[in-house]
Amino acid sequence: MTRMQELSRNYPWLVTTIGIGLLGALLAMSGQQISTRWIFVLYALVVVAVQAVGMIKDMIAGKFGLDILAVVAIIATLLVGEYVALMIIILMITGGEALEDYASRRAKKDLSDLLDHAPRxxxxxxxxxxxxxxxxxxxxxxxxxxxxxxxxxxxxxxxxxxxxxxxxxxxxxxxxxxxxxxxxxxxxxxxxxxxxxxxxxxxxxxxxxxxxxxxxxGAEEDQAPTVRLADRFAVPFTILSLAIAGTAWAISGDPTRFAQVLVLATPCPLLIAAPVAFISGMSRAARNKVIVKNGGVLEELSRAQSVYFDKTGTLTQGHPTIVDVRPADEFLSARELLLLAASAEQYSSHVLANAVLEAAKRRRLPLLTGDHAREEATNGVTAVLQGREVIVGKYEYVREHASDARAAHTQPGEVAIYVAVDGRFGGVIVARDKLRASARATVEHLRELGVAHTALVTGDAHATADYIAAQAGIETVYAQCLPADKVAIVTEATPRPIVMIGDGINDTPALAKADVGIAMGARGATAASQTADAVVLADDIAPVAAAVHIAQDTMRIARQSIWVGIVLSVVLMLIAAFGVIPATAGALTQEIVDLVAILAALRALGSRKQDGRFGGPGSVRSGGFLLSDEPSTAHPGLRPGVSAWRLTGLP
Missing domain, CATH: 2.70.150.10 (Calcium-transporting ATPase, cytoplasmic transduction domain A)
Incomplete structure (x- = not known):
């Protein structure tokens, strides 16, 4: 495919506009000015018709966008006989779309890299x-x-x-x-x-x-929220532009003045600036290993006031290792306890199940095949293995099936996995998961970015949850939470917007309920990744702070770019109101405004140097943390058994 064929396929209106303009110029040079005018008029009527249909559809849907100005500007220049300015306006509109597409392709490069990498x-x-x-x-x-x-x-x-x-x-x-x-x-x-x-x-x-x-x-296709930002300015900008143009006409008595003002009010800067800035921000987030599903997510992230973390696989490494196997009685040896637990856990998707399986694999234990298995999310798994019923999971879950179950003593940061066999308490397997190296630095960076409140929401016992939260510098702890508890906590949380970060199926309802749900998706496709508004592709928590930083940058640049376009357009309209800028010169000047708006919006792409501060792993510092004597009262309506504590003594 030749370059011209590619341009014709991608930008048919732009190519047609250029072709009509060249044809008209050739006819004018040969002395056929009347033919040139009729060609320009007929083509302008086609463009107006297409633009008007889109405008009417939007108005019926209750959307009042910036295409009203484009239609009015074309009609005004057509009625006053400014045919050259007419074609420049049409070129500006079709060229603006082409420039936006080019800028979008440039901004999407990082998003496209993974698509191009897919094996065929x-x-x-x-x-x-x-x-x-x-x-x-x-x-x-x-x-x-x-x-x-x-x-x-x-x-x-x-x-x-x-x-x-x-x-x-x-x-x-x-x-x-x-x-x-x-x-x-x-x-x-x-x-x-x-x-x-x-x-x-x-x-x-x-x-x-x-x-x-x-x-x-999905991130590339879902661009609707980016349009909303520009449309917030559409109605007031349209009214202001028409007011300036109408006043200039009324005072001067010259309808040409109306057209001269409106050619400088064409809305290309607003139409282009917001989408380019948001796409650039999404591309920049992808470069930092965060896929953001649409521009609206960036807008919410930029205003985030609360960040709630899951523990396992989010704040912690998600690679717990088995550190102890404790049979409860002589009827099971440590080897048998681990074998039965691992054989049952092969039917579970929980990260602790992987730890038990890895421990069995290292000891070369031959796993048993299950006759029947059922997993109860967040609680445990029940399996029938060669006629023996094996239950593995939380203390409360196992105790329901084995009344002689006893709570195990664990060290801070450790979690106990309880096992019951044929209705008897079989023993405990102890696992330990380490805090991510970047966790504390990420929490500190979020505070620097204006996040007012952080919390840990986990199904683990409060002793383990408190220990991890203290290491990470998190203020509030909600422990022993079921998925419904997490949803209740996220729903009632203040201040908002609230960001929830998790990685498991049990986190999915809370991710959906949060203003922004972020899934730790580096280890595979989960329900959390599909439900979340953003997905962290790196096996690290640091990109979360980078995403908030990028979102704030993107919103700042998007607004700046829009205001640059508005201010330049308004200043030029006021000058044109005095008849200083002819319609043709005004249309050409507006092209410069378009270019300035695009370049300003492309700053949202940022640089690796800019993102480095928030993207690197941090160090975990120990410090003096104390648990308050009273439970947190932030959510007094929580299910009995859920522990909620506020940490004090944070440096």
Whole structure:
């Protein structure tokens, strides 16, 4: 496709306008001025008709946008016979759309990088050799050959002995991750220096990378909130412009003066500035490993007053490790307790289940197959394993099935996983999860950005929750929360807007209820990622502060860009009201205003240097933290059993 064909396909109105203008110029130079005027008039009527149809549809829908000015300006110049200015206005409108598209493409570059990275083909190993198929045709169980430097097409497990994969696209990890047989391999990651085989566990559609691609496509397509910002200025700007133009006409008695003013009031700066700024901000957020689903999310983030965190996988690393296995009685050994617990936990999606499974894997325990299994979100899992009923989960959940269950003593930062076997208390498995290195710095950065209140909302016991919150510098703690409790807390939370950050299925209702829900999505596609307004692609909490910083920057630049366009247009309209600026010169001047507005909005793209302060991992500092003697009264209507505490002594 030639460059001209590409332009014609992408910008048909702009190309047509230029073609009509050149034709009219040629006719005028050959002495056929009347033909030129009729061509310009007929084309202007077509453009007015198209613009008017869109304007009427918007007005019927209750939207009064800036296209009213465009239609009035074209009609005014047409009626006063300013044919050259007429074509410049049309060129300005169609060219403005083209400039906006170009600026949007420039701003979307970082969003598009992941889309371009998606693998298209896969090499499936069969008994007849290697067969190249579209990646969409790969099924779970297929063995896929991934050559050096190739991208994994689907999620799977490593079949080869060793491998190293670059996961920076998904998690932000700059160093390739070493893997051995049985380790997970994620779609979208890049293989190292040797060819390896991977057994697919998902299709392309259900793989992690495709879910991220879907989020990006949604972010690119959902631009409605960006228009609302400009439309807030539409009615007053339209009224002011018509008032200035009408006054100039009334005082001078010259209708041409009306057209001269309105050509400088065409709304391209407003139409372009807001979308370009928001798209730039979304692109900048993507560069910082945060996919923001639409511009409205950036607007809410910029005003965030409260940030509520989940604990496991959000503030903590989400990689808890088993540190102790404590059988309750002699009827089970430590090995049997871990084996039964792991066999049941293979049917659970909770992060603690993965810790138990990893512990069993390290000890090479052969897992039992379940005859029946059922998971109760946030509480635990029940499984029938070779005729034995095994229940694994929280203390309250296990005690319902084993009345002899006893609460375990744990150290701060540890969590107890309780096990019951055939109605008897089997024992406790103790896990520990570390605070993320960047957690405390992220909380401090959020305060610097104007966030007034932070809280930890978790299903863990208050001793563990208090310990983590104190390390992170979080003010308020809500512990032992069920999903319904989290929703109640988020619903009643003040001050607002409130941002909720989580990573699990149990966080999904709260994420949906928050003004902005942010999912920690680096480890795979979850219900949280689909429900959330924004998704953190890095396995780190620091991008949350970066996202708030970027949102504030974007809103500031969007407003500045709009006001730059308004002020320049109003100043030029006032000058034109005195007849100083002819209509043709005014139309050309307005093009400069458009360019200024675009360049001003593109500042929202920012730079890596600007974002570095909020994007890097912080250090965890110890300090003197005390729990207040009284529970927090922020939410007196909470379900009995939910612990809510306010931390004091924060430096």
């Amino acid at each position: 083909e896969a090499r499936v190993v069969t008994s007849d050799g290697i067969r190249i198929v579209p990646s969409e045709h790969v099924k779970p169980g297929d063995v896929v050959l991934i050559r050096p430097k190739e991208v994994a097409p689907v999620d799977g497990v490593l079949s080869s002995a060793h491998a190293a994969f670059d996961q920076s696209t998904l998690t932000g990890e700059s160093i390739p991750v070493e893997k051995s047989t049985g380790d997970p391999v994620y779609s979208g990651t890049v293989n190292g220096q040797q060819a390896v085989e991977v057994t697919a566990t998902h299709t392309v559609a259900t793989s992690q990378y495709q879910q991220i691609v879907d989020l990006i496509k």
